[in-house]
Amino acid sequence: MTKENPAALRLICLLSSVLGLSACVTTTPPTAVHQPMTIRPEPRVALTPANGSIYNVATARPLFEDRRARFVGDTLTINIAEKVAAAKKSDTKADRKYDTSLGVPTVAGLPFKTVQGTTLAANSATKFEGSGENTSSNNFTGTITVTVIEVYPNGNLLVSGEKQIGLKEGEEFIRFSGVVNPDTITAANTVQSTQVADARIEYKANGFIDSAQVMGWLSRFFLSFLPF
Numbered sequence: 001m002t003k004e005n006p007a008a009l010r011l012i013c014l015l016s017s018v019l020g021l022s023a024c025v026t027t028t029p030p031t032a033v034h035q036p037m038t039i040r041p042e043p044r045v046a047l048t049p050a051n052g053s054i055y056n057v058a059t060a061r062p063l064f065e066d067r068r069a070r071f072v073g074d075t076l077t078i079n080i081a082e083k084v085a086a087a088k089k090s091d092t093k094a095d096r097k098y099d100t101s102l103g104v105p106t107v108a109g110l111p112f113k114t115v116q117g118t119t120l121a122a123n124s125a126t127k128f129e130g131s132g133e134n135t136s137s138n139n140f141t142g143t144i145t146v147t148v149i150e151v152y153p154n155g156n157l158l159v160s161g162e163k164q165i166g167l168k169e170g171e172e173f174i175r176f177s178g179v180v181n182p183d184t185i186t187a188a189n190t191v192q193s194t195q196v197a198d199a200r201i202e203y204k205a206n207g208f209i210d211s212a213q214v215m216g217w218l219s220r221f222f223l224s225f226l227p228f
Contacts, residue, residue: 028173028206029173029202029204029205031162031173031175031202031204032200033162033176033177033200034149034158034160034177034178034198034200035160036160037149037160037161037162037175037177038147038160038161038162039072039147039148039149040073041071041072041073041074042071066187067189068182068185068186068187068189069148069157069180069182069185069189070148070157071148072148072149072150072151073147073148074148075146075148075189076145076146076147076148076157076159076180076185076189077143077144077145077188077189077190077191078144078145078159078161078176078190078192078193078196079143079191079192079193080140080141080142080143080144080176080193080201081141081192081193081194082138082139082140082193082194082201083139083140084136084138085136085138086134086136086137087133087134088132088133088134089133090130090131090132090133091130091131091132092128092129092130092131093128094126094127094128094129095126096125096126096127098123098124098125099121099122099123099124100121100122100123100124101122140201140203142174144163144174144176145161145163146159146160146161146176146177147159147161155182156179156180156181156182156197157179157180157182158177158178158179158180159176159177159178159179159180159196160175160176160177161175161177162174162175162176170205170206171205171206172203172204172205173203173204173205173206174202174203175200175201175202175203175204176193176199176200176201177199177200178193178196178197178198178199179196179198180195180196180197181195
């Protein structure tokens with residue numbers, strides 16, 4: 001009968017508990033879009049009620065004002081139409097050669113006669129060749145409605161929003177943020193993503209398929225000590 005090591009058993013139990021918790025907990029993918037991703041409208045100044053059968057003070061806007069986003073809390077629809085293609089190719093070559101030859105002549109009366117008439121030669125050659133090629137193509141289309149989270153002094157709108165889709169295998173997150181010029185907003189309260197400055201677009205998921213494509217923390221730990 002062998003004697004078990006209590007410290008080893010505690011370590012095994014701890015690792016099992018951590019792995020079990022990491023397998024059960026569903027985490028939200030980190031984001032780089034502007035925060036917050038939504039905000040409530042600013043409270044309106046209290047006015048004396050003067051409501052009629054049609055007019056309502058709490059929700060009234062000027063008669064000739066359209067419904068395009070312009071205040072904090074207003075919503076805006078973004079038509080995502082991003083298509084990016086890039087290619088890069090490089091080729092580098094370097095070649096260097098070096099030859100040296102040295103001879104010891106025969107001289108009468110010179111000591112170390114055994115080395116006279118000896119010829120010494122040295123050769124050195126260095127050659128380097130490198131090449132690389134990279135091609136990238138991305139196509140992202142869709143629609144997302146965002147919220148105005150800040151109005152800049154010049155009238156530009158900082159918008160941000162998220163669309164979360166729950167599937168049987170996990171959840172998918174579509175996030176968008178950027179700065180919108182009110183002049184680019186159409187009468188239908190929409191704007192193209194290509195007209196948004198500082199645009200940040202994300203499409204992430206937290207399903208088991210995405211988790212399987214990510215190296216575990218324990219593997220990364222050992223890889224940091226055993227890079228080979």
